[in-house]
Amino acid sequence: MDIHAYMxxxxxxxxxxxxxxATVTAAQKNAALLAIAERINAQREDLKAKNQEDLVxxxxxxxxxxxxxxxxxxxANLDQMIEGLKQVAALADPIGEITDMSFRPSGIQLGKMRVPLGVIGIIYESRPNVTIEAASLCIKSGNATILRGGSEAIASNQALAQCIKEALQQTHLNENAVQxxxxxxxxxVGELITMDKYVDVIVPRGGKSLIERISKDARVPVIKHLDGICHVYIDDEADPKKAIDIAINSKTHRYGVCNAMETLLINDGVADIMLPVLAAKFAEKGVELRGCEKTALYIDCVAATEADWNEEYLAPILSIKVVDSMEDAIVHINHYGSHHTDNIVTENYTKARQFLAAVDSxxxxxxxxxxxxxxxxYGLGAEIGISTDKIHARGPVGLEGLTSQKYVVFGDGHIRT
Amino acid sequence: MDIHAYMxxxxxxxxxxxxxxATVTAAQKNAALLAIAERINAQREDLKAKNQEDLVxxxxxxxxxxxxxxxxxxxANLDQMIEGLKQVAALADPIGEITDMSFRPSGIQLGKMRVPLGVIGIIYESRPNVTIEAASLCIKSGNATILRGGSEAIASNQALAQCIKEALQQTHLNENAVQxxxxxxxxxVGELITMDKYVDVIVPRGGKSLIERISKDARVPVIKHLDGICHVYIDDEADPKKAIDIAINSKTHRYGVCNAMETLLINDGVADIMLPVLAAKFAEKGVELRGCEKTALYIDCVAATEADWNEEYLAPILSIKVVDSMEDAIVHINHYGSHHTDNIVTENYTKARQFLAAVDSxxxxxxxxxxxxxxxxYGLGAEIGISTDKIHARGPVGLEGLTSQKYVVFGDGHIRT
Structure with missing residues (x-):
């Protein structure tokens, strides 16, 4: 197979x-999504048989x-795919929305229209349900997509691709809208991320090393999420109950997720009182604590090293640093954080506003x-990922992150003088 | 000089x-802009003396x-810089604007806050007034900027840099906000476009070859404008007076600008009547016409080649193609155009809507x-360029294009259950 020619x-x-x-109606796109759902439902046994090939x-x-x-x-997870398709079908169509429409002094009427990005390349690892999630978001946002799943899931992905293709044909959409x-x-992968003539954006989903490699070699813009080193800063004016609830929930609600807290920052003014309470609760949950020197004055913990502040554990491990002020917390977050999600616990209005403005996440x-x-x-309905980039889409990326805007001008024979 | 270490x-x-x-007030930023203007005004003779070095x-x-x-x-152009600075000072501060604020079912209050991009690298050719334009937009949008002007203007740019630096110091902003x-x-340049640790976005301003080279080698996102191959499509249901006014104005108002029409598309149904009228008017203005075979049936013209449809003339030259339908015009525009600016002249409501949705510019x-x-x-007040990319900023890029958004969440001790 000539890979270059094929791609x-x-x-x-x-x-x-x-x-x-780009120009099909919301009704057509929704019909296609529901047709995919119907096919998955009708072809459960075939899909499982193909999936068996991958499992074996x-x-x-x-x-x-x-x-x-x-x-x-x-x-259960075929049901989840079906439910996901129905949910995306139920979302409002982002395409064609015109905002900021106003008359300019020249007399032209100017606005911004939301439009698809065009062609979105998605590269992901083993989970085949991403095939359906990604396809549904791209269809709904009026994009064409090229999907490149993991080799472990090739038979499963091809079986899902067949469902999608038939559904697109049945609903009179271009069957190449999802390839x-x-x-x-x-x-x-190398071809996909460099053919900027045909691909408008790449969304890699998977481990950090996959995403770093793709970002390094891509000649097409990448919407990426590298890691989630999230912080909670407990201020000396924090409400103690809120602080404890938030710290425990941010760390222990789920460990393997990118929005879990990895580092707790605590103001020295309340560290002596709050750290022992927190340590007891984290011990109950089996969380290993790695603290700075000051932390070790208040609780038993492993000594944290510089590497800990840069680490996304994705595990029941938490690093803790005692800071002298909110300013020190902000400096730490902007330096060591991954610009994903960071939180302050405080009752102080001015500090809350300062933290909000200064933290670059x-x-x-x-x-x-x-x-x-x-x-x-956040009410996006579904997400293709969480972007830690600053350009284009930032934070959870739903349908809107898969779109762009263009200026539209309505005139009546207007010329520039 | 160790360039790597310096950069x-x-x-x-x-x-x-x-x-x-990122956190300075609008008042501080405006004070800095006005202080730069004052210094340019006060140091006219020094600036001209430095400029002489470049001219000699x-x-x-x-x-x-x-x-x-x-x-x-x-x-006159020092006055223009001063006036530009005052205009940017008068614009609303985009930073800190919070939109789409609403309560989610969980009880958290979610919104989006407009924030600076961070560090913007700008690479431009000889015109030193870009130094002031770029600096003013970056200051107002709360960014730091690294400016790399043309070597022909090095003395002029350094003199302007000194005005900016002194003004930043005088108004208690970080003097490295503009370097x-x-x-x-x-x-x-090679260092600037690859230091993704310190630079968030690159804006190249200059010729196509400069921008292509930068885009190819950059490891930092680029907001770019390659060329402006703009089209006017005259539909068979066009109002003839509007069609002629718009075609003439789009081509002849100024030739060397990116938003000038380079190719005229005209529906075969009106080509016989309208092309001779247009040809006479273009002849008066001294515009050379290069037409397709059908065009040559109606008017005298040079035979257009395939290369003409891909050409940004920036000169009194116009290519003309007769098309059978609006659909053919759209296909031509999406294929040969540069996704900059394209126009339909029609009185037909349905075609206007279809053109608006289908043209990807x-x-x-x-x-x-x-x-x-x-x-x-467009009322942006000032622009750093016109983006023909789809990602992030598209079309004329003003203050907003130099910003991003982050999600902000206000809770009251909310945890996820």
């Missing part, structure tokens, strides 16, 4: 499909139980658990 | 300054008269001259 054709097909997708190969290749779990089509790469050849919170940083909690 | 220091200074700039060297190096013109500090690269060594117009695509005409 060029995929790219051309996608560009062509994107022109059509995966077990033979020594995939971990956790990986096999993520790969497996159960009725799932048919080969596991890694050269496809995609979500900045006052008196709320970092766990709220999520597309569903 | 790293510039980058670190800029990052540090950007943290401070430029003439010795054989710069064209046009280049020398663009380089020279006259009282003008002190050396003409080209290696600085940063400005899409109905019955208006392409010459309106401009930051001042």
């Amino acid at each position: 060029q054709e995929v790219g051309q097909n996608a560009r062509h499909a994107s022109r059509q997708m 190969r995966g077990r033979a290749n020594g995939l971990s139980d956790a990986m096999i779990d993520r790969l497996e089509f159960t009725d 799932v790469i048919e080969t596991t050849d890694r050269a496809c 995609s979500s900045v919170m006052i008196n709320a658990s970092t766990r709220f940083a999520d597309g569903f909690e | 790293q220091e510039v980058g670190q200074n800029a990052r540090h300054a950007s943290r401070q700039m 060297r430029g003439r010795a190096n054989g710069l064209s008269d046009a280049m020398i013109d663009r380089l020279e500090f006259t009282d 003008v690269i002190e050396t003409t060594d080209r290696a600085c 940063s400005s899409v117009m109905i019955n208006a001259s392409t010459r309106f695509a401009d930051g001042f005409e």
Whole structure:
């Protein structure tokens, strides 16, 4: 197989499909989404059979139980795909929305119209449900998409691709609006991220090393999320109950998620009283504590090293640093954080405002658990990822992050004099 | 001079300054802008003396008269810089604006706050007034900026840099908020566009080859404008007077600008009547016409080649193509255009709506001259450039294009359950 030629054709097909997708109605897009859901429902047994191929190969290749779990089509996760498609169909169509419409002194009427990005390349690892999530968000936002899933899930992804293709045909949309790469050849990724003529943006989903590699080599803009080193800063004017609830929830609600707290910063003025209370609660949950020198004055903990402030544990481990002031907390967050989600707990109005302005993260919170940083909690309906970039989309990325805007001008024969 | 070390220091200074700039008040930023204006006014003779160094060297190096013109500090263009600074000071501060604030079902209050991008690198060619324009927009939008002007203007730019630095000091802002690269060594550009740790976005201003080179090598996002191949499509249901006015104005109001029409598309149904009228008017203005085969049936013209449809003339030359339908016009525009500005002239409501939705350009117009695509005409107050990208900023880029948004969450001890 000539990978370059194959990917060029995929790219051309996608560009062509994107022109059509840009102008189809919300009703057509929703019909396609519901048709995909129907097909998944009707073809459960076929999908499971194809999925078995991946599971058998995966077990033979020594995939971990956790990986096999993520790969497996159960009725429950097929139901989840179906439910997800229905939810995206129920969302408002972002395309064509015109805002900021006003007459300019020249007499022209100027506004901004929301439009699709065009062609979105999505590169992801083993979970095949991403195929459906990504396809549904791209269809709804009027984009064409090229999907490149993990090689472990190739048979499952191809089976889902077939459902999508048939549904697109049935609802008279261009079947190339969603293309799932048919080969596991890694050269496809290199082609995909460099064909800027056909691809408008790349969204990598997966581990940090995958995303770093893609960002480094891409010649197409990348919407990326590298890591989530989230902080809670407990101010000396924090309400103690709120501080404890938020710290415990931010760390222990779920460990393996990007919006979990990884470092707790606490003002020296309240560290002596609050750290022992927090330590007892974290001990109950089995969280290992790694503290700075001052932390060790108040509680038993492992000594934190410089590396701890840069670490996304994704595990029951928490680093703790005692700081002298909110300013020190802000400096720490902007330096060591990953610009994902950071929170202050305080009752002081002025400090809350200062923290909000100064912390350079995609979500900045006052008196709320970092766990709220999520597309569903933010009301986006669904998310393709959480961007820690500053350009284009920042924070949870839903339909709007997959769109752009163009200026529209209505005249009546207006010329410039 | 160790260019790598020098640029790293510039980058670190800029990052540090950007943290401070993010939280300074509108009053402080405006005071700095007005202080720069005062200094330029007070130091006219010094500035002209420094400028003379560039002019003398430029003439010795054989710069064209046009280049020398663009380089020279006259009282008129010093006045223009002063006026530009006052205008930017008078614009509303975009930073800190919170929009879309609403309560979520969980009880958290969620909104989006407008924030600076951080550090903006701007690379431009000979005109030193860009130094002041770029600095003023970056200061007002709360960013730090690193400016790299053309080597022809090094003395002029350093003199302006000194005015800016003194004004920043006088108004108690970080003097590194605006840094003008002190050396003409080209290696600085390579450093600037790859130090993604310190630079958030690059804005290149200049010729297409400069911008292509920068885009190719950058490891930092680029807000760019490659070229302006703008179209006017005259529909068979166009009002003839509007069509003629718009076509003539779009082409002949100014030739060397990116929003000038380069290709006229005309529906075959009206080509026989309208082309001779248009040809006569273009002849009066001295515009050379290059037409497709059908065009040649109706008027005298040079035979257009494939290359003409891809050409930004920036000159009194116009390519003309007769098309069978609006659909053909849209296909031509999306294929050959540069996604800058394209216009339909029609009285037909349905076609106007279809054109608006289907044309994939940063400005899409109905019955208006392409010459309106401009930051001042759009009410942005000033522009750093016109983006033909889809990501982040699209079309004329003013203060808002130099900002991003972050999510802000107000809670009252809210935790996720």
